[in-house]
Amino acid sequence: MTAALRGLLHAPPPVVAVGATVLADALAEQAVPHVRVDWRPPPAGTEDALARLAADPRRASANAEAVRRMLAAGATLVDVRPAADLVDLAPGQFCHAGPPLDWSAASGPMRGALIGAMLLEGLADSPDDAQAQLARGRLHNGRPIELFPCHEKGGVGPMAGVVSPSMWAWELRDETHGTAAWCTLNEGLGKVLRYGAYAPEVIDRLRWMAAVLGPALAGGVRAAGPLDVKALVGQMVQMGDEGHNRNRAGTLLLLRDLLPSIVESLPAADAARVARFVGGNDHFFLNLVMAAGKLQSLAVGSIPGSTVVTVMARNGTEFGIQTAGTGGQWFTGPAGVADGLYLGAYGPRDANPDIGDSAITETIGLGGFSMATAPAIVRFVGGTVRDAWATTNRMYEITLAENPAYALPVLDFRGAPTAIDTTLVVRTGILPQINTGIAGRVAGTGQVGAGLVTPPLRCFVAALESLAARAPDG
Amino acid sequence: MTAALRGLLHAPPPVVAVGATVLADALAEQAVPHVRVDWRPPPAGTEDALARLAADPRRASANAEAVRRMLAAGATLVDVRPAADLVDLAPGQFCHAGPPLDWSAASGPMRGALIGAMLLEGLADSPDDAQAQLARGRLHNGRPIELFPCHEKGGVGPMAGVVSPSMWAWELRDETHGTAAWCTLNEGLGKVLRYGAYAPEVIDRLRWMAAVLGPALAGGVRAAGPLDVKALVGQMVQMGDEGHNRNRAGTLLLLRDLLPSIVESLPAADAARVARFVGGNDHFFLNLVMAAGKLQSLAVGSIPGSTVVTVMARNGTEFGIQTAGTGGQWFTGPAGVADGLYLGAYGPRDANPDIGDSAITETIGLGGFSMATAPAIVRFVGGTVRDAWATTNRMYEITLAENPAYALPVLDFRGAPTAIDTTLVVRTGILPQINTGIAGRVAGTGQVGAGLVTPPLRCFVAALESLAARAPDG
Numbered sequence: 002m003t004a005a006l007r008g009l010l011h012a013p014p015p016v017v018a019v020g021a022t023v024l025a026d027a028l029a030e031q032a033v034p035h036v037r038v039d040w041r042p043p044p045a046g047t048e049d050a051l052a053r054l055a056a057d058p059r060r061a062s063a064n065a066e067a068v069r070r071m072l073a074a075g076a077t078l079v080d081v082r083p084a085a086d087l088v089d090l091a092p093g094q095f096c097h098a099g100p101p102l103d104w105s106a107a108s109g110p111m112r113g114a115l116i117g118a119m120l121l122e123g124l125a126d127s128p129d130d131a132q133a134q135l136a137r138g139r140l141h142n143g144r145p146i147e148l149f150p151c152h153e154k155g156g157v158g159p160m161a162g163v164v165s166p167s168m169w170a171w172e173l174r175d176e177t178h179g180t181a182a183w184c185t186l187n188e189g190l191g192k193v194l195r196y197g198a199y200a201p202e203v204i205d206r207l208r209w210m211a212a213v214l215g216p217a218l219a220g221g222v223r224a225a226g227p228l229d230v231k232a233l234v235g236q237m238v239q240m241g242d243e244g245h246n247r248n249r250a251g252t253l254l255l256l257r258d259l260l261p262s263i264v265e266s267l268p269a270a271d272a273a274r275v276a277r278f279v280g281g282n283d284h285f286f287l288n289l290v291m292a293a294g295k296l297q298s299l300a301v302g303s304i305p306g307s308t309v310v311t312v313m314a315r316n317g318t319e320f321g322i323q324t325a326g327t328g329g330q331w332f333t334g335p336a337g338v339a340d341g342l343y344l345g346a347y348g349p350r351d352a353n354p355d356i357g358d359s360a361i362t363e364t365i366g367l368g369g370f371s372m373a374t375a376p377a378i379v380r381f382v383g384g385t386v387r388d389a390w391a392t393t394n395r396m397y398e399i400t401l402a403e404n405p406a407y408a409l410p411v412l413d414f415r416g417a418p419t420a421i422d423t424t425l426v427v428r429t430g431i432l433p434q435i436n437t438g439i440a441g442r443v444a445g446t447g448q449v450g451a452g453l454v455t456p457p458l459r460c461f462v463a464a465l466e467s468l469a470a471r472a473p474d475g
Numbered sequence: 476m477t478a479a480l481r482g483l484l485h486a487p488p489p490v491v492a493v494g495a496t497v498l499a500d501a502l503a504e505q506a507v508p509h510v511r512v513d514w515r516p517p518p519a520g521t522e523d524a525l526a527r528l529a530a531d532p533r534r535a536s537a538n539a540e541a542v543r544r545m546l547a548a549g550a551t552l553v554d555v556r557p558a559a560d561l562v563d564l565a566p567g568q569f570c571h572a573g574p575p576l577d578w579s580a581a582s583g584p585m586r587g588a589l590i591g592a593m594l595l596e597g598l599a600d601s602p603d604d605a606q607a608q609l610a611r612g613r614l615h616n617g618r619p620i621e622l623f624p625c626h627e628k629g630g631v632g633p634m635a636g637v638v639s640p641s642m643w644a645w646e647l648r649d650e651t652h653g654t655a656a657w658c659t660l661n662e663g664l665g666k667v668l669r670y671g672a673y674a675p676e677v678i679d680r681l682r683w684m685a686a687v688l689g690p691a692l693a694g695g696v697r698a699a700g701p702l703d704v705k706a707l708v709g710q711m712v713q714m715g716d717e718g719h720n721r722n723r724a725g726t727l728l729l730l731r732d733l734l735p736s737i738v739e740s741l742p743a744a745d746a747a748r749v750a751r752f753v754g755g756n757d758h759f760f761l762n763l764v765m766a767a768g769k770l771q772s773l774a775v776g777s778i779p780g781s782t783v784v785t786v787m788a789r790n791g792t793e794f795g796i797q798t799a800g801t802g803g804q805w806f807t808g809p810a811g812v813a814d815g816l817y818l819g820a821y822g823p824r825d826a827n828p829d830i831g832d833s834a835i836t837e838t839i840g841l842g843g844f845s846m847a848t849a850p851a852i853v854r855f856v857g858g859t860v861r862d863a864w865a866t867t868n869r870m871y872e873i874t875l876a877e878n879p880a881y882a883l884p885v886l887d888f889r890g891a892p893t894a895i896d897t898t899l900v901v902r903t904g905i906l907p908q909i910n911t912g913i914a915g916r917v918a919g920t921g922q923v924g925a926g927l928v929t930p931p932l933r934c935f936v937a938a939l940e941s942l943a944a945r946a947p948d949g
Contacts, residue, residue, distance in 0.1 A: 239851045240714045240724055241884070250714055253727035256734075257754035261747040264738050269746075273735040280731035376884035377713045386887050410715070410850030411885060413860050 041430050047462055050469035054424055057472040059306030067301045067309035067325045068402040068420045071365065074300035075175045076293035078228040081219040083211070085166035087183050088154050092122060093144045096151040098162025098358045099316025100331040103148065104135050108317035110197025110353050113444030114161035115148075117199030121207050122165050128199060128445075152312055153329070155299075156183035157291045157358035160195035160440055161317065168207065169215025171289055173230060175296040182295035184288040186210055186218070189281070191447055196440045197353075198447040217267050217275045224262035230293045233258075235406050237286070238367070238417065243375035244290040245359055245368030246436050246451055251286030252279065287359065294361035303328035308468055309401065310421040313364045313433065313456060317356035317440070322460045324423055324468060332464040334457030339439050341452015342381065351449045353442035360435050360456075366404050366417035369434035369453065370396040374409040378436065381451055392434050393418065399425040399433065423468060426461045515904050521936055524943035528898055531946040533780030541775045541783035541799045542876040542894045545839065548774035549649045550767035552702040555693040557685070559640035561657050562628050566596060567618045570625040572636025572832045573790025574805040577622065578609050582791035584671025584827050587918030588635035589622075591673030595681050596639050602673060602919075626786055627803070629773075630657035631765045631832035634669035634914055635791065642681065643689025645763055647704060649770040656769035658762040660684055660692070663755070665921055670914045671827075672921040691741050691749045698736035704767045707732075709880050711760070712841070712891065717849035718764040719833055719842030720910050720925055725760030726753065761833065768835035777802040782942055783875065784895040787838045787907060787930060791830035791914070796934045798897055798942060806938040808931030813913050815926015816855065825923045827916035834909050834930075840878050840891035843908035843927065844870040848883040852910065855925055866908050867892065873899040873907065897942060900935045 016035040018025035028035045043051055054060060084090050095118055097111060107115070116131040124140055125131035138146050151158040158164055162185075170183040185195075188206060192198040222228065233254050240250035256279050264272045279285050298311045307325035314321055321331040336354035343351070362368035372378065373393035376386045393409065396418040403416030421433055432455035439450040490509040492499035502509045517525055528534060558564050569592055571585060581589070590605040598614055599605035612620050625632040632638055636659075644657040659669075662680060666672040696702065707728050714724035730753050738746045753759050772785045781799035788795055795805040810828035817825070836842035846852065847867035850860045867883065870892040877890030895907055906929035913924040 250724060250727070253724070253731055257727055257730060257750075260730075260734060261750040261754070264747045264750060265743050269738050269743065272743075273738045276731075276735040276738060280735070376888075380888075386884065410860065414850075414854075 043428050043430070044458065044462060047427050047465060050465050051424060051428060053469040053472050054308060054465070057306055059473070060308060063304045063306035063326065064309055064401055064420075064422065067304050067307040070178065070300040070302075071297045071309070071420055072402060072404055072406070073177050074297040075177045076229075076231040076234070076296050077174050077176060078171060078222055078230050078289065079174050080172040081169055081186075081215055081222055082172055083166065083215065084164050084168050084170050084185070087170050087172055088156060088164060090164065090166040092124060092166060093140045094147045094149065094166070096149050096154050096156070096158060096162065096164035097316060098151060098158050098160065098356060099314045100319055100321030100333050101148075101150055102316045102318060104138065106318050108353050108356065109442045109444040110356060110440035110446070111161045111163070111317045113197030113199050113446070114163035114194050116444065117194040117203055117207075118163045118165040120199060120204050122167060150314070150316075151358055152295075152314055155181065157295045157314075157361050158185055158195070159187070159287060159291060159359045160357040160438060161197055162358050163194065167211050169211055169218075171292050173289070173292040173296055175300055178300045180296060180299045182292045182299060184292040184295070186214060187282060187285045187288045190284060193447060195357075196438070196447040197444050199445055213271055214275055214278060217263055217271060218259065220266040221259040221263035224266055225259055228258055230289050231406055233286075234290055234293055234367070235408070238371060238374050238407050239410050241375050241377055243368055243371040243378060243436070245287065245362040246381060246438070247283070247375045247378045248286040248290065249283040251290065252283055255286050255289065256280055290367060291359055291361050294365040294367070297365040298361060301325050305471070308423040308465075310364060310423060310464075313360040313435070314358045315355045315360060317353055320355060320456045320460055322456065322464055324464050326468045326471060327464060330467065332460045332467065334459040334463075337454050337457065339437055339450070339452035339454035341439060341450050343439070343450035344448065347441070347449035351441050351443075351446070353440045355435070355437060355454045356440055357437065359437065363433055363435050364421065366400070366407060366419035369436040370400075371407065371409060371417045372434070372436065373411050384453070395431055396434060398429055399431050423461050423464050427458070427465050430458070432456055432458060517902050517904075518932065518936060521901050521939060524939045525898060525902060527943040527946050528782060528939070531780055533947070534782065537778045537780035537800065538783055538875055538894075538896065541778050541781040544652065544774040544776075545771045545783070545894050546876060546878055546880070547651050548771040549651045550704040550708070550770050551648050551650060552645060552696055552704050552763065553648050554646040555643055555660075555689055555696055556646055557640065557689065558638050558642050558644050558659070561644050561646055562630060562638060564638065564640045566598060566640060567614045568621045568623070568640070570623050570628050570630070570632060570636065570638035571790060572625060572632050572634065572830060573788040574793055574795030574807050575622075575624055576790045576792060578612065580792050582827050582830065583916045583918040584830060584914035584920070585635050585637070585791045587671030587673050587920070588637035588668050590918065591668040591677055591681075592637050592639040594673060594678050596641060624788070624790075625832055626769075626788055629655065631769045631788075631835050632659055632669070633661070633761060633765065633833045634831040634912060635671055636832050637668065641685050643685055643692075645766050647763070647766040647770055648701075649774055652774045654770060654773045656766045656773060658766040658769070660688060661756060661759045661762045664758060667921060669831075670912070670921040671918050673919055687745055688749055688752060691737050691745060692733065694740040695733040695737035698740055699733055702732055704763050705880055707760075708764055708767055708841070709882070712845060712848050712881050713884050715849050715851055717842055717845040717852060717910070719761065719836040720855060720912070721757070721849045721852045722760040722764065723757040725764065726757055729760050729763065730754055764841060765833055765835050768839040768841070771839040772835060775799050779945070782897040782939075784838060784897060784938075787834040787909070788832045789829045789834065791827055794829060794930045794934055796930065796938055798938050800942045800945060801938060804941065806934045806941065808933040808937075811928050811931065813911055813924070813926035813928035815913060815924050817913070817924035818922065821915070821923035825915050825917075825920070827914045829909070829911060829928045830914055831911065833911065837907055837909050838895065840874070840881060840893035843910040844874075845881065845883060845891045846908070846910065847885055858927070869905055870908060872903055873905050897935050897938050901932070901939050904932070906930060906932060
């Protein structure tokens with residue numbers, strides 16, 4: 002008899018209660034020591050798809066390749082340019098966050114941001130005029146108004162994610178895979194276009210960003226030379242930023258690296274205003290984290306047989322995901338409303354459903370997935386420090402890798418949980434944790450709070466079924 | 476019979492093993508559940524002093540007042556000025572770190588720094604010439620060379636802490652208590668004067684700091700207006716800095732706040748060089764943390780009956796402390812050698828004993844006391860993340876207060892352990908934990924490593940005895 006078996010017979014039997022809590026509750030009442038394991042069966046109807054994918058001989062190597070590419074992706078800031086150039090947008094063409102959307106399905110903040118973009122581009126005289134043209138789908142000059150998901154134009158946009166030709170954007174490159182991605186410049190918090198506000202102050206700020214800030218940053222980047230954004234993200238996660246709702250350290254590191262060159266190339270008054278604008282906006286670096294995330298997603302691209310999630314994005318109405326095994330196909334479900342803390346007198350009734358491409362941060366292991374590294378954020382989105390650790394630990398259960406480039410000090414430098422596996426999400430019922438800003442649901446409001454939200458499970462079930470349908474017959 | 480007593484009789488007896496481990500080890504062998512409590516008797520001969528202080532009726536209120544003042548102290552950056560002005564130093568007069576010292580007792584790095592300061596001030600033609608004058612105690616013109624502890628001139632200096640008239644220094648004020656304190660400007664790492672290096676590059680850098688950096692910072696501070704350093708320290712401890720060996724976030728926050736005004740007031744080339752110098756030195760903010768700490772120490776000052784430690788400082792030969800109840804009197808013992816990690820080919824044999832006024836950070840709850848908030852530092856000084864948490868938790872055992880202004884996120888925003896009690900140190904044998912840079916023991920070497928060190932217990936025993944001697948007869 003082995004020592005282990007002897008122990009089993011000579012000691013009281015250990016009890017492990019898996020899933021339903023009836024047994025565990027009864028044991029607790031009888032003071033019997035036991036271990037609870039959280040488990041629930043996969044949703045009814047997914048068993049066949051899960052079995053089919055488990056048997057797919059391509060899956061292990063396809064997922065390994067997806068992980069390899071996601072972790073190998075670089076992110077270098079190479080330029081700052083107007084979207085007219087960088088995204089190849091013409092007047093009347095706009096990008097937006099999340100999966101495809103038309104005006105009739107657009108939520109308040111998405112409509113507000115589109116109205117603001119029409120005003121910024123000089124395509125409308127008033128918000129009412131802008132709204133009328135958007136609803137009709139045509140500009141006064143008869144040209145069609147076209148809406149594209151940022152993700153389908155090679156970039157990402159926070160919150161409404163509306164991009165129009167005169168907005169400037171960061172241009173990042175992944176030299177490992179030879180790809181590029183963009184993201185707009187961050188406007189700050191409160192009444193800003195990306196939260197659906199379009200008051201004159203919002204448009205004036207965007208005009209200054211196009212006239213002064215964008216060219217100043219472009220000059221700084223060109224003079225300073227390419228900037229390793231991946232390395233900066235690696236540093237920020239050691240400084241209490243999780244890269245979605247907290248970007249303070251990242252913003253300061255960017256300022257440190259760009260400002261000397263900006264100072265040398267700009268009139269002093271402009272350089273000082275740029276320094277104050279960037280330094281006064283703790284979220285300025287978010288847009289660079291997002292572009293770096295988009296590069297990790299692009300690096301994976303399409304890999305037949307891989308169940309890795311490559312995109313999670315919301316348009317304010319629907320939540321959409323993409324996977325490596327299904328390429329550019331969207332799997333959508335209704336966007337939820339974040340649970341969190343509200344600014345001033347705002348409350349849950351003022352909240353729009355979840356919105357923005359910023360969930361690209363969670364898609365690649367930052368944001369809610371790396372909450373453990375940012376205890377200061379828990380006060381901003383509600384919750385405790387222990388909740389933050391538990392969240393990150395839970396995300397390791399649905400991911401395939403740990404990213405050594407984004408090492409979380411508080412977890413003994415364990416890498417951020419990276420590469421969400423569709424089958425693990427469905428099998429465990431553990432949904433990706435996103436921490437996010439909350440937009441007011443009425444167009445023109447702006448930000449009303451920040452909190453925690455998860456995608457609808459149905460996105461993952463739909464992706465799972467599509468992946469299973471593509472699996473070879475066993 | 477009360478419920479508690481009934482429980483005691485009806486359940487197996489709980490066993491608590493205090494101090495010596497013989498009983499606990501035996502219980503462990505017999506698999507008897509037990510709790511170990513780390514305790515050792517106070518050092519022989521201190522019982523009478525401890526008893527006398529325990530009976531001192533002034534002690535509780537005196538310590539409460541010391542805590543109140545230490546926590547209420549503000550720290551506002553108001554100016555940057557040459558030491559000739561700010562410290563009122565004449566040629567041939569120098570400040571140094573730690574308790575009083577003369578040339579004959581000075582260690583290698585202290586001698587190196589004094590040689591460098593002589594060269595900087597134009598008082599010597601060569602290192603040999605400087606050394607000869609320092610050994611003689613007179614300048615060529617016959618004036619005596621005088622050495623003063625920084626602490627006795629109202630300031631603090633990192634490592635050797637040598638200050639000469641032409642060096643510029645930060646000037647901070649505590650408006651609550653109407654006091655001021657200073658600290659020099661940080662030169663960066665490696666071959667720098669404060670680590671005892673005096674090569675031409677060291678002197679050239681100090682000349683540039685006096686000619687450009689100091690006046691630039693002064694212009695920036697005067698234009699930006701007084702800067703709340705206490706608030707910046709509160710932010711940095713939420714960003715992975717413990718304020719002694721890690722000051723990266725603090726440095727970036729300072730750059731953010733000062734740079735716009737510097738840009739507006741300086742030629743672009745100078746402003747850019749200042750931005751690069753400050754941004755390229757993660758320790759730049761250390762000297763402001765130190766000056767803020769000195770203000771907390773000054774706020775306490777002398778309080779008869781208080782056993783709170785107000786100063787811990789090392790001159791490279793001796794470690795010295797002061798307490799509120801004993802005022803300006805030093806209690807010294809031989810400085811230890813830090814245990815840590817070494818740069819390049821350096822090793823423990825190259826290390827000088829502990830040196831610098833930077834232990835003011837630990838005196839007021841930062842540095843080694845707040846290691847828990849800076850997991851990234853543990854790789855720099857050796858150790859693990861758990862070690863860092865354990866260190867901070869241990870420091871709560873020898874301190875009287877938690878500083879809400881310096882809240883440590885990872886400990887659920889518990890305040891930094893503040894106000895070391897001499898009697899608690901002696902009674903528990905737990906020594907204050909200092910994390911520090913290590914200077915090369917040979918003059919001229921510079922930094923050789925960084926690590927952890929504790930003061931000699933005898934400083935605290937001597938202070939205890941002096942405090943007891945001043946206690947009223949019971």
